[in-house]
Every structure is written in C-alpha cells, then in structure tokens.
Amino acid sequence: MSTLTEAPPPLAPAEPDKKPPRKRGRFTPYWLLLPGLLWLVVFFALPMIYQASTSVQTGSLEDGYKVTWHFATYWNALSEYWPQFLRSVFYAAGATVLCLLLGYPLAYLIAFRAGRWRNLIMILVIAPFFTSFLIRTLAWKTILADNGPVVHVLNTLHVLDLTDWLGWTAGDRVLATPLAVVCGLTYNFLPFMILPLYTSLERIDGRLHEAAGDLYAKPWTTFRKVTFPLSMPGVVSGTLLTFIPAAGDYVNAELLGSTDTRMIGNVIQTQFLRILDYPTAAALSFILMAAILLMVTVYIRRAGTEDLV
C-alpha cells in the first residue's frame, strides 16, 4: 500500500508521447481537487470562522450584532451550562463503553464465527441505517413504556431499585430518565462501533489464534494477548466515531429524556433556533468543539502509545 502511494504511476506511457501528458499532469491534481475543496472551504471552514466571530459579538436581534470581543459570553455560557456539558460527556462516555461491550462480541462473531451467515448478519447491521433513525428512536418509547414488558421485567428483577439508587432511573419508570437517554445513544451509535471493529478484526490472521492455542494459551488469554491488542485500531476509531457524535446529539435526550436529562446539544439547539441568542449559542458550540478536540487528542495519545505496544 505504501509503495503505491509513494510511487504513483506515471500518467502517460514513458516512450511515445512523453511531453504533453506530463505537462497536463502537473496541474491535474489541482483541477481534480479544486471543486470539492472549494465546497469544503466555503461551507465548512468559512462557517467556523463566522461562528468564531459571532461568539465574540454583542447586540440584539433587532439592532444587529457587532464584534466587540466580548469574551465574557464564553464565561457566562460555561458557568450557566456546565451541568449540561458534564452530562453530555458522561452520557456519551457511558454510551461508548456500552457500545464497546455490546459491539465487540457481534463484530467478533461476524469476523470469526459467522461462516456462511456473515453476509446476512452484515446486512442486518447496516440495513437499519436506511430506516429513519428518528422512527427507530421513537420505537424505544414503545419498548421502554411505563407499562411495557421491559420495565415490568426490570421491576420484577429489582433492577430498577438499583438503578434508582444510582440515580439512573426515577421511580418505576425508565422513560424520561438518564438510563433511557444512554440506551438510545448506545443504540443509535452502535453500528459506528461495530463496523470499524469488524474491519480491524477481519484483518487478523486466524493462524495467530491457532498459534496461541498451540502455545497453551487459554481462549481468554488468547483474546487478551493477541486478539484485543491487534484490534486496537478498530477500538480507537470505533470509540471516537461513537463518542463524538453522541456528545453533540440532542435527539435522544429530547425524545427519550426529560428536562433533567438535557445535553449540551439541546441547549445549543434551543439557543440557536428558539431563543435566537446567537453569540451564546456560538460560544457554546465552540466550547463543545474545543472540549471534544482536547479529549480526543489526549485519548489518541494514550491509546496510541501505551495500549498499542
């Protein structure tokens, strides 16, 4: 793969018409890149700059906003909404851990144990993508309903007593509690965990498992010393693909939660679309972006140096 990128094939055959294609070839990459990059610069990078400028503006919707370098907006936003920030991080982290615990066996199953069922299971993992995720999230309202079977079973097993004590649920219900929101987040982002895990597991040579077995490693030891370390790239990209969107999500908190489970995404959405306080909303989404970038960098560093070796 590296030889391929390091030594790109010459655009034209070397012998017959050497000069004209080379000349054209020099600018070809730029022509190919131009339209797409222009799109990303204008509609992705430029908006970020606009948003940065909005976050330090003051004024009102009627009189218009002006850049006044009013950094206090950041401080005010942070001091008012830190519970929602904290909650988002906790919920997203909880959902990510659950996704890893739930997704790993399924990815492992598809990669090593599924045999001729592999393609079918793959389809069943991907196909829900094509049913609107909002419809599927609403279905959780039915599944977790107060008089529904899930709540009934959890209640009979006295699981709800425990989760009540932990503050994950309230009373005899699951809907409108943190547990419901985390359940929805886990569900919604699970495929984003399974697919990278599967890709990295699939690359592992099955003979390594045999070799571990030949060296008297028990299955669990084989997993701990061989399979899991080799699947680290999948674990890292899977956790990132789950954590980042989960931290910014507001759909699950809105549909399955209550006012006590509002995440930072809900606050940004309300500030932007209902209260129309653009500077605060812009500041909030910048803080969210910065916090995520920081956490992701630290995480990649740690995962990249300690666990990978």
Place this chain on the structure above:
Amino acid sequence: MPFVNWLKRHLVVIAGLLTLGYLLLPNVVVTVFSFNKPKGRFNYEWQQFSTDAWKDPCGVADMCGSLSISLQIAFWATIGATLLGTMISFALVRYRFRARSAVNSLIFLPMAMPEVVMAASLLTLFLNMGAQLGFYTILIAHIMFCLSFVVVAVKARVMSMDPRLEEAARDLYAGPAQTFLRVTLPIAAPGIAAGALLSFALSFDDFIITNFNAGSTVTFPMFVWGSAQRGTPVQINVIGTAMFLVAVLLVLTSMLITNRRNKQKA
C-alpha cells in the same frame, strides 16, 4: 455441567446475537406498529390489528410531500458529493502535491465534528450572507458532510488497485480517456457505489444539520420530529418498514448478482 460448558463455548455467539437483537428490536417494533390502529394521536401503544395505513400510506397531510423533498435532496446530494468526492480521492491517491496532508485533514475534520457544531456554524454563515433558507441550503449542507465519506470509500478502493493494469491498457494503445473509462472506472466502481449509497443514506436520514438550515422546508426526518410532538401517524411506521425492506432487498440482490458473476468467472 454440560450446559455450562456449552454456554462457555458459545458465549461470543450468544452475546453477539443478543446485540443483533438489540439492534433490530426497534425495527421489529416499527414493523408491528405499522399494523396498529391507534386510539389517540400517538402510536405508542398497541390497540388493534389493521392494514389501513398500508392501504393508504400517503393518507397523512404533508407526509409524502416531505418524503419527496427528502428523496430529491438525497438524490442531488448523492450526485454532487459522489462527483466531487471521487475527483478528490483520485487526486489524493494518484498524485503527489504540496499541501497533501492539509487536504487530508480538511477532509477528515467534518467526520470528526459533532453535527450540531457544523449545523450551527453553517447557519451563522447563511444568516450572515442573508441566504434564503430552504431546499438549496439543505442541499449545500448535505453535499458538504457527505463529501468526506465518499472520499474515504473511494480512496480505499483506488488505493488497493494495481497501477499495472492501467499501464497494460496503455501498452495496448488505449488513449487516456479509453483507459479511464474501460479500466480505471470499472475497477473503482464498487468504491464509488459504496460512497454514493452511504451519501444517499446519510442525506436521507439527516436531521440535525437539516433542522438548523431548512427554514420552512420540511424534510421527512423533520416531519417525523414534528409528529413526535403533535402525534405520530401510523403511516410513519409504514414508511419506516418499507425503507428497511427495500434496503435489505437491494443489498440481497446486489449480493446475488456479484455471487453469480464470481461463479461465472470461476
């Protein structure tokens, strides 16, 4: 304890299948509730079996209109993102040029950004430009966030392609256009198709970015969102079920076709 041993041996399979069940449970519920006859405005509790909604899927005001808007946006967004993304990935794989790593990170960033941040920043841009929010602002946004996914999908395919195939074509006196159309493009096609399919699904299903930049235009996800507050008609579940079935059927047929082709080759 034969049962415990059996459980130990199949632990991974059992856990994996349970996860699969967790993934598919909402789809089952959606399908079952598409045959419900609800009493009130909401379709969250099972009342009575009925096929009314299936007989009249467009019986709800504005739902099929929003569906058609979503399909149109997804169609054009797929074309736009696939075209731009394929061009970028060919440039990235086939050429060395300055700022290559900068381009790579610009493409990576939209995938690593929470949607709400992108949505809000795009809205600030549109507000500052005084753009009319609606169909075209949604389309612009969708092309923007689908682009990166297309690049990733196509890049993976083009990178694994043997450059000697193209050299061989040229040795056989194929012109650049002929080489591209008859050798390069067919080999890259699965990657391009995967990127296009992903774009379509992402665009069709997007809610957060659309919600910020839609103005008064209502796409299908936005209709579902609104109905969660006003009352969900059964027809929403009908559309959800139909979409799931169509997706499964499409993938199954494409798999059958490739299987048959591979057999013919062998």
